[in-house]
Amino acid sequence: MRFSALKILTEGLTGNRGWGAHWRDPEPAEEYDIIIIGGGGHGLSTAYYLAKEYGLKKIAVLEKGHIGSGNIGRNTTIIRANYFLPGNSEFYSHSLKLWEGLETDLNYNVMHSQRGQIGLFHSDGQRDAAIRRANSVRNQGDDAELLSVDQLRKMLPYLDYDQGRFPIYGGLLQRRAGTARHDAVAWGYARGADQRGVDLIQNCEVIGIDVRGGVVQGVQTSRGAIRAKKVGIVVAGRSSQVAAMAGMRLPIESHVLQAFVTEGLKPCINHVISFGMGHFYISQSDKGGLVFGGDLDMYASYAARGNLPMVEHVAEAGMTLMPMIGKARMLRSWGGIMDMTPDGSPIIDKTHIEGLYLNAGWCYGGFKAVPASGNCFAHLMATDTAHASAQGFRLDRFRTGRGLMDEEGTGAQHNLH
Amino acid sequence: MRIECPLCGSRDRREFYYSGHASALERPDPDSSAEVWDDYLHNRDNPAGLTEDLWHHEMGCSAWLVVQRDTVSHAVLAVRLAKGDQL
Ligand SMILES: Cc1cc2nc3c(=O)[nH]c(=O)nc-3n(C[C@H](O)[C@H](O)[C@H](O)COP(=O)(O)OP(=O)(O)OC[C@H]3O[C@@H](n4cnc5c(N)ncnc54)[C@H](O)[C@@H]3O)c2cc1C
Numbered sequence: 001m002r003f004s005a006l007k008i009l010t011e012g013l014t015g016n017r018g019w020g021a022h023w024r025d026p027e028p029a030e031e032y033d034i035i036i037i038g039g040g041g042h043g044l045s046t047a048y049y050l051a052k053e054y055g056l057k058k059i060a061v062l063e064k065g066h067i068g069s070g071n072i073g074r075n076t077t078i079i080r081a082n083y084f085l086p087g088n089s090e091f092y093s094h095s096l097k098l099w100e101g102l103e104t105d106l107n108y109n110v111m112h113s114q115r116g117q118i119g120l121f122h123s124d125g126q127r128d129a130a131i132r133r134a135n136s137v138r139n140q141g142d143d144a145e146l147l148s149v150d151q152l153r154k155m156l157p158y159l160d161y162d163q164g165r166f167p168i169y170g171g172l173l174q175r176r177a178g179t180a181r182h183d184a185v186a187w188g189y190a191r192g193a194d195q196r197g198v199d200l201i202q203n204c205e206v207i208g209i210d211v212r213g214g215v216v217q218g219v220q221t222s223r224g225a226i227r228a229k230k231v232g233i234v235v236a237g238r239s240s241q242v243a244a245m246a247g248m249r250l251p252i253e254s255h256v257l258q259a260f261v262t263e264g265l266k267p268c269i270n271h272v273i274s275f276g277m278g279h280f281y282i283s284q285s286d287k288g289g290l291v292f293g294g295d296l297d298m299y300a301s302y303a304a305r306g307n308l309p310m311v312e313h314v315a316e317a318g319m320t321l322m323p324m325i326g327k328a329r330m331l332r333s334w335g336g337i338m339d340m341t342p343d344g345s346p347i348i349d350k351t352h353i354e355g356l357y358l359n360a361g362w363c364y365g366g367f368k369a370v371p372a373s374g375n376c377f378a379h380l381m382a383t384d385t386a387h388a389s390a391q392g393f394r395l396d397r398f399r400t401g402r403g404l405m406d407e408e409g410t411g412a413q414h415n416l417h
Numbered sequence: 418m419r420i421e422c423p424l425c426g427s428r429d430r431r432e433f434y435y436s437g438h439a440s441a442l443e444r445p446d447p448d449s450s451a452e453v454w455d456d457y458l459h460n461r462d463n464p465a466g467l468t469e470d471l472w473h474h475e476m477g478c479s480a481w482l483v484v485q486r487d488t489v490s491h492a493v494l495a496v497r498l499a500k501g502d503q504l
């Protein structure tokens with residue numbers, strides 16, 4: 001099924017009865033060339049680019065639940081390319097460029113909205129750090145603008161600029177940053193992969209990885225054994241469990257991150273606003289809900305829900321920054337399981353087992369990475385060499401200490417990111 | 418979430434600082450290989466279910482605690498002073 005203006009018009013006039021399923025529901029075959037474990041954003045985009053750019057056939061994505069049931073359907077959808085360190089910088093730049101062509105590429109409306117993201121700063125020292133970051137983002141070839149407090153007051157008149165604890169000194173704006181509809185990203189990639197012959201197999205949990213003589217043979221699943229020449233692990237918060245099936249212990253601890261949405265309101269917040277000092281960020285969805293979140297709950301967790309202290313903390317920070325949101329009613333809160341690495345940066349690498357590849361450690365920032373992660377992981381799985389934009393995401397950087405990417409500068413230690 | 422401090426009694430989660438898995442108490446011998454140190458510092462079992470982690474009663478008695486928890490249900494099952502464990 002191809003989308004076109006004409007199709008929308010005729011369907012609209014005939015009761016929308018002619019839309020078909022967006023992808024098939026195939027039975028698993030006995031063998032594939034490539035199996036991707038995990039049907040989240042990263043697994044689906046990997047399968048899509050494997051089929052599209054490397055012309056590979058016989059690919060399956062095995063998803064234990066349904067497509068979009070993991071973090072890809074739970075995040076707050078911020079897309080930006082203003083990372084500072086080499087390794088991250090070129091990767092997120094690559095991802096933002098892929099986002100900009102994504103809807104055309106997929107023939108799918110992912111509601112990509114480059115509404116701009118503004119990171120606030122609150123002291124002279126933080127302004128210097130913002131200028132330094134802006135310069136590095138410009139060097140990487142992307143846009144960054146420093147906003148004075150007067151400029152900011154015109155753009156965001158509703159912030160409390162003179163609050164005692166964190167008076168606002170200005171902001172760092174990236175105009176090409178923004179948001180997209182998370183579910184649509186999963187659906188668009190799923191449909192695109194399916195159209196190119198990828199089998200998307202839902203309700204199929206991987207429960208074992210078969211390895212013989214150091215070479216991967218396939219996987220055991222809740223729907224039987226499936227052989228494969230190559231297997232990619234792309235399961236976000238469940239990375240440790242799945243890697244353990246191949247005898248690996250990963251530098252990952254899983255944590256819960258919460259998010260919140262209010263009732264629908266008239267348009268009032270036109271950008272993504274990040275209030276780093278308060279661990280608070282917010283944007284308004286196209287439906288009108290204020291979507292906001294904060295920091296991790298900060299203890300190892302596999303419960304896709306958090307605790308009240310963080311709810312309170314996030315609400316307090318929101319009220320500090322923009323008292324006007326105090327009258328909005330919060331509709332829902334939820335959580336997702338984040339695969340936290342010691343330095344807060346991801347892993348796209350081979351493993352010590354031939355034919356077994358790992359894509360993990362996206363922490364709380366992997367939505368923006370969905371296009372480039374799939375693109376670079378597909379490159380790695382197809383060619384056995386790292387993509388130019390993902391050279392830094394090595395698994396062994398923790399052991400060697402070389403190339404750690406600690407954006408926050410707090411140290412490459414668990415529980416500090 | 419509440420944690421039963423053996424010294425102070427049942428207290429709100431906000432009084433405690435979480436520092437990670439209790440395997441931090443099993444410090445390798447200083448002369449161990451780089452692989453052993455890497456494994457100790459970075460790699461984790463990261464269990465979905467029963468775990469033991471280290472919490473500091475920062476806003477209470479300042480004791481380090483070993484807390485047995487369920488990472489899926491958030492239930493706190495048992496708490497003991499880390500003092501007894503080798504550091
Ligand atoms: C509240 C919240 C807010 C966030 N906000 C942002 C944001 O604003 N910007 C940003 O860039 N990032 C954000 N993120 C992070 C982002 O959502 C994740 O980093 C990213 O979605 C993870 O990759 P994924 O989409 O592949 O994960 P998932 O969608 O979780 O995919 C993993 C899949 O693997 C499946 N799986 C697990 N085990 C097995 C198994 N044994 N067999 C088969 N399948 C299995 C799971 O069911 C799941 O569907 C946020 C996350 C959360 C929770």
Ligand SMILES: [Zn+2]
Pocket residue numbers: 422423424425426474477478479480
């Ligand atoms: Zn105490």
